[in-house]
Amino acid sequence: MQFFVDTADVGEIAELAASGLVDGVTTNPTLVARTGRPLFDVLAEICALVPGPVSAEVAATDFDGMLREAHRLAEIAGNICVKLPLTWDGLKACRRLSAEGIATNLTLCFHPAQALLAARAGATFVSPFVGRLDDIGHRGMELVEQICAIYRNYPETIRTRVLAASIRNLGHVVEAARAGAHVATVPPAVLRAMVQHPLTDKGLAGFLADWQKTGQRIV
């Protein structure tokens, strides 16, 4: 499974990308607004930090407007992946951009039927939103499971990758991997939490204390 980081905070991305464990970045208008910075500056900096796909979302809701914005966003860097809402116009724009060789991410996916259309439109990624479904009392992960199962039925024709989004905790990450999602986009705090375990810390402290008693050095 690949990991994208779900933030527009350049400082956070730089720190996490230095680990070599970040395969891409997803941003959205809310995350960009949170930075208080100009969109194009933020995206150019992120694209320079992470070689993998950087999702940049259009703000237009009509086909022509989406295409205009998509082309402008795609000029920022070769690794921009244009994020489009899973609407009829978004699907049309996705189809056109896919034909032009521009990477796309169909976002705000809440039903497997939408994911089927995303695949038909040639989307590079489809983003099922897990946490937001949990928020309204559904089991969000079921959506990821269903999309992965459906896509597996068409290995010859469906190339769209399932990008589990709206991830809120470690359980979501593990369950998305079990379902077969290709990618999880995770908030920085969740990515950091993935390495933490009290028994790891306790075990390391014990090993270090015992090693010190030997009086030896490795280098």
Ligand code: E4P
């Ligand atoms: C994905 O690309 C979105 O940016 C993100 O995962 C949305 O998550 P949220 O529901 O926590 O806002």
